[in-house]
Amino acid sequence: MASVRSVYVLHGPNLNLLGTRRPEVYGTTTLADLEARCAARAAEHGLEAICRQSNHEGELVDWIHEVGAAARDGRSVGAVVNAGAYTHTSIALHDAVEGSECPVVEVHLSNVHAREPFRHHSFLSPVARGVVVGFGVTGYPLAIDGLVALAGGGPGGPP
Ligand SMILES: O=C1C[C@@](O)(C(=O)O)C[C@@H](O)[C@@H]1O
Numbered sequence: 001m002a003s004v005r006s007v008y009v010l011h012g013p014n015l016n017l018l019g020t021r022r023p024e025v026y027g028t029t030t031l032a033d034l035e036a037r038c039a040a041r042a043a044e045h046g047l048e049a050i051c052r053q054s055n056h057e058g059e060l061v062d063w064i065h066e067v068g069a070a071a072r073d074g075r076s077v078g079a080v081v082n083a084g085a086y087t088h089t090s091i092a093l094h095d096a097v098e099g100s101e102c103p104v105v106e107v108h109l110s111n112v113h114a115r116e117p118f119r120h121h122s123f124l125s126p127v128a129r130g131v132v133v134g135f136g137v138t139g140y141p142l143a144i145d146g147l148v149a150l151a152g153g154g155p156g157g158p159p
Contacts, residue, residue: 039051
């Protein structure tokens, strides 16, 4: 039997604290609950969600490379990535997405553009296929839907 295609859901630093970290900004949903919601939406598309979180930049780089290779082989539609604060600092993550041609939809729970100026710049956005910000946990199923549409091509697909 052919193996199920995947969608990766990658979380960066401090997102393991979801549910208790600044709930007025990030909400009260825990990372485990969010990952369960992602798995449910992925299953609606016939995909397996592979959910990971790391506080370490290099580990995130390695995972982006892994997703890029899986996407090239048709084993994955790509990754939904909330890189947390590395979004605003990491040239390494930018280069990983670009270099591995990893299809990424960047997600932020909060509307980073309405927050401190240091959150307005993203190193990921220029190499992401799409960006979803400010919808809280609702942004993740939207991002998964978007990745599936992009992978499928046609209307709503890649130009
Ligand atoms: O850790 C985070 C979470 C975040 O990525 C968000 O989901 O809104 C926004 C980032 O600026 C912040 O560092």
